[in-house]
Amino acid sequence: MNIVAMHIPDGYLGPQTYVVFWLVMIPIWFVAARKVKRTLKSRQIPLLALGAAFCFIIMMFNVPVVGGSTGHAVGATLVAIVLGPWAAVIAVSIALAIQCGLFGDGGITAFGANCFNMAVVIPFVGYYLYTLLCGDAPSTSRRSLSAGVAAYVAIVAGAICAGFEFGIQPYIAHTASGQALYAPYKLSVAVPAMALEHMLFFGWVEAFVTAGVVAVLQRTEPGLLEAKPSPRSMRWLWAAVGVLILLTPIGVLAPGTAWGEWSPEEITGRIGYVPSGFEKLGSLWKAAMPDYATPGVSNTLLGYLIAAIVGAALVAGVTWGVGALLARRRGESNIAAPSPPAPAE
Amino acid sequence: MPPAPGRRRHRSFARKTADSIARSITDVLENEELAARPGLLQRIDPRVRLVTLALFAVTVSLVHSVWVLLALIGLTCVFAALSRVGVTAFARKVWLSAGLLAFLIALPSALAWFTPGAVAFTLGPLTFTQPGLMGVATLVARVAAAAGFALLVIWTMRWSDLLRALSALRLPDVVVATLGMAQKQILTLLRTVEQIHLARESRTLTLGTTKENRDWVTERMAFVLRKSMKTADDVYDAMLARGYTGGMPSLRRLRVGMGDWVWLAASVALCAAALAASRMAGG
Numbered sequence: 001m002n003i004v005a006m007h008i009p010d011g012y013l014g015p016q017t018y019v020v021f022w023l024v025m026i027p028i029w030f031v032a033a034r035k036v037k038r039t040l041k042s043r044q045i046p047l048l049a050l051g052a053a054f055c056f057i058i059m060m061f062n063v064p065v066v067g068g069s070t071g072h073a074v075g076a077t078l079v080a081i082v083l084g085p086w087a088a089v090i091a092v093s094i095a096l097a098i099q100c101g102l103f104g105d106g107g108i109t110a111f112g113a114n115c116f117n118m119a120v121v122i123p124f125v126g127y128y129l130y131t132l133l134c135g136d137a138p139s140t141s142r143r144s145l146s147a148g149v150a151a152y153v154a155i156v157a158g159a160i161c162a163g164f165e166f167g168i169q170p171y172i173a174h175t176a177s178g179q180a181l182y183a184p185y186k187l188s189v190a191v192p193a194m195a196l197e198h199m200l201f202f203g204w205v206e207a208f209v210t211a212g213v214v215a216v217l218q219r220t221e222p223g224l225l226e227a228k229p230s231p232r233s234m235r236w237l238w239a240a241v242g243v244l245i246l247l248t249p250i251g252v253l254a255p256g257t258a259w260g261e262w263s264p265e266e267i268t269g270r271i272g273y274v275p276s277g278f279e280k281l282g283s284l285w286k287a288a289m290p291d292y293a294t295p296g297v298s299n300t301l302l303g304y305l306i307a308a309i310v311g312a313a314l315v316a317g318v319t320w321g322v323g324a325l326l327a328r329r330r331g332e333s334n335i336a337a338p339s340p341p342a343p344a345e
Numbered sequence: 346m347p348p349a350p351g352r353r354r355h356r357s358f359a360r361k362t363a364d365s366i367a368r369s370i371t372d373v374l375e376n377e378e379l380a381a382r383p384g385l386l387q388r389i390d391p392r393v394r395l396v397t398l399a400l401f402a403v404t405v406s407l408v409h410s411v412w413v414l415l416a417l418i419g420l421t422c423v424f425a426a427l428s429r430v431g432v433t434a435f436a437r438k439v440w441l442s443a444g445l446l447a448f449l450i451a452l453p454s455a456l457a458w459f460t461p462g463a464v465a466f467t468l469g470p471l472t473f474t475q476p477g478l479m480g481v482a483t484l485v486a487r488v489a490a491a492a493g494f495a496l497l498v499i500w501t502m503r504w505s506d507l508l509r510a511l512s513a514l515r516l517p518d519v520v521v522a523t524l525g526m527a528q529k530q531i532l533t534l535l536r537t538v539e540q541i542h543l544a545r546e547s548r549t550l551t552l553g554t555t556k557e558n559r560d561w562v563t564e565r566m567a568f569v570l571r572k573s574m575k576t577a578d579d580v581y582d583a584m585l586a587r588g589y590t591g592g593m594p595s596l597r598r599l600r601v602g603m604g605d606w607v608w609l610a611a612s613v614a615l616c617a618a619a620l621a622a623s624r625m626a627g628g
Contacts, residue, residue: 009443010491011484015406033517046580049526050573056527057534057569060366062358064558082570094520094527101507102373102528104442104499107491108402178462179476181409181483184454212563213570221571 006074006155006162006198007099008114010107012183014173017165021112028089028120035086051083051091056098063205071205074158076118077126077151078210082217082224085127092119113165117158126154126210140218143225148211155206156198163187163194358558359549363542366535373532379500384428386501390605391510397612398498404616405490410626411479413619414486420615421493430500435493443492444485451481504528513599526580534569541565 013021036048058075080088093115099105106114133146167187170180183190217224294303294310380387386394401417408414418439425435454460455477462476502510505525512521545561553561 009447009488010402010406010495011443011447011488013406015403018406033519046526046584047574047577049523050530050577050580052523052527053530053534054570054573056531057538058566060362060369060535060538061562061566062362062365063562064358064555078570082574090523094523097524098528098531100495102376102499102504103369104492104495108399108495108498109406109491175409175476175479177476177479178460179483180454180460180480182487184451184477184480184484185459189459208559209563209566212560213567216564216567217570220567221574224571224574 006114006117006159006194006202007096007106008110008117008162008165010109012107012169013110013113013165014169014182015109016172017168017182018109018113021110021116021165023112025093025112025115025120028116029093032086032089036090047083048087048091048094051079051087052094052098055079055092055095058209059095059099061209063209071202073202073206073209074118074122074155075206075209076122076158077130077147077154077206078213080123080127081130081147081150081210081214085123088123088127089119092123113162117161117165121161122154122158125157126150129153140215143218144211144215147214148207151210152203152207156195156203159194159198159202160191163191166190166194357546357549358562359542359546363539363546366539366542370532370535370539376499377503379430380503380506382429384430384501386424386428386497388604389608390599390601391502391506392513392599393601393605393609394502395498395507395510395514397609398494400612400616401494402491404619405487405494408487408619408623409483410623411483411486412626413623414483414490416622417490417619418486418493421490421497424497425493425500428497428501430497435496435500439489439492439496444489447485447488448481451484455481509599530573530576530580534573537572538565538569541568 055075058078059072061072063071063073076088076092079091083091096106096111096114096119100108100111100114127150130146130150133149134143164187166183166185167190169182170184170186173181175181185193214225293300294306297303297306389397401420405414405417408417421439422432422436426432455465455473457464457472457474457477460474460477460480462474465473465475465478467473498507508521508525511524512518
């Protein structure tokens with residue numbers, strides 16, 4: 001009953017990969033359990049079980065898409081919006097454990113990787129993008145749109161992670177004759193395949209479902225959409241970014257150039273000439289760090305790492321700047337248009 | 346007007362959902378029935394059974410020889426037969442749900458475009474290579490063997506036994522309790538959702554537009570979410586009323602007997618033999 005195209009069954013990931021994901025998930029579950037204990041009261045513990053049950057049930061709904069076709073949603077962003085991201089880690093992990101143990105959906109050895117993709121990446125990306133897009137005092141339409149966009153981006157991010165896990169298998173486990181021992185497609189195939197499938201189909205299902213349910217909840221049960229207390233959660237977000245930066249040298253494992261990112265020399269090698277428009281525009285911009293290499297650093301791995309740190313710092317800086325600008329403008333508009341007086345009792 | 350003979354009637358999304366939920370509920374009930382049969386695996390202590398089947402799953406992931414993987418698939422069928430779960434149904438489930446899917450996913454990787462190497466055969470413009478085909482065979486055999494051991498866990502372990510085994514293996518009580526509660530709630534909510542969809546199906550004459558149907562689905566999802574959240578308090582009160590103190594007491598005391606030790610030793614020996622054979626075969 002593999003109803004969502006992101007459950008990795010056993011056999012597709014080698015031990016070098018699934019052991020790493022088990023080791024990554026154990027501290028995440030531990031931290032999530034502590035966070036949840038701190039934020040939820042003891043009588044709210046069944047809420048987690050019910051969150052897990054809801055997460056499981058939402059995957060059973062056939063959602064009409066186009067032309068009579070139907071798809072399934074994961075619902076992890078929705079659960080993160082309602083319960084908070086750390087509670088969603090536990091709820092989605094439990095839903096995945098029940099799918100694995102009761103219905104055989106998703107592997108036993110691949111359980112850590114499945115939890116990382118669906119119970120960590122999707123809830124965190126979805127939740128923080130939703131809160132970022134929602135702002136402080138969102139209207140129903142803004143909440144709903146933010147939830148849809150966040151769910152779409154989050155599920156694509158989860159799919160890219162799964163594609164990455166599949167894609168590194170041929171590099172780390174193959175015989176001398178080149179025979180793949182686990183998932184057979186390299187990064188250049190696995191990542192675009194997983195990303196496109198979710199960008200074109202599953203992402204839209206997830207977006208429609210999350211936006212729709214959030215709109216209904218905003219109308220009928222707005223209390224469920226209140227911001228969840230997570231005063232120190234940004235620290236963990238930064239820690240996760242740090243871990244991802246440290247993992248970037250894995251990219252050096254991939255030989256060749258990503259599809260569509262060829263240099264003029266590689267294009268000449270493939271089709272025999274360089275298109276005139278490409279030649280003209282190709283020299284228009286000279287990157288400061290071409291091919292993620294750091295000028296003056298001869299070690300490729302170190303150069304990759306420095307490029308990742310510089311890139312992440314630039315993205316964070318620009319995002320912070322835009323956020324600060326928007327916050328200032330919102331502050332000015334709030335002063336210009338005071339809120340209406342409360343109705344007389 | 347009934348549909349014309351030989352033509353399949355277009356199923357509505359409500360019917361599809363109701364059917365898939367009914368199938369899931371049936372699967373759970375059938376699994377419980379299979380796990381209650383007096384077979385080989387069912388007699389083994391749940392903790393030992395869980396650990397050994399997980400050991401086999403890990404062994405499958407470490408074996409690189411396609412022949413050893415085929416032998417392990419044979420072993421899963423022997424276990425299925427000795428556990429009286431029906432070898433035909435077992436093989437059909439493993440090959441149709443996991444093996445066939447793995448074959449369809451992996452087959453294009455046998456093309457020279459993805460896996461260069463000595464040419465095995467050509468089919469029109471398509472050239473299949475020997476390492477590519479061996480890669481496909483290895484993946485399909487590995488996925489089928491792993492699915493076989495996973496299915497043995499599902500078909501020979503009652504859910505309550507699995508929870509008991511997890512608790513005995515030092516998984517925190519709160520996690521085991523949450524797993525147990527979630528499973529019960531899933532079955533309750535599955536029935537609710539099935540009834541919602543059957544009610545919709547029975548009172549709807551037309552298929553409706555995609556947007557109408559999608560709006561209805563999201564409305565129902567929100568209803569299920571609200572119902573889940575509101576039930577939490579009642580569930581906790583019911584737990585307290587039945588004496589819940591945070592632990593997971595069990596009336597059945599687990600005891601590892603001589604048969605369990607023999608099974609454990611045999612499983613470890615079989616896994617070691619599989620790894621040694623794979624190494625000797627050059628995998």
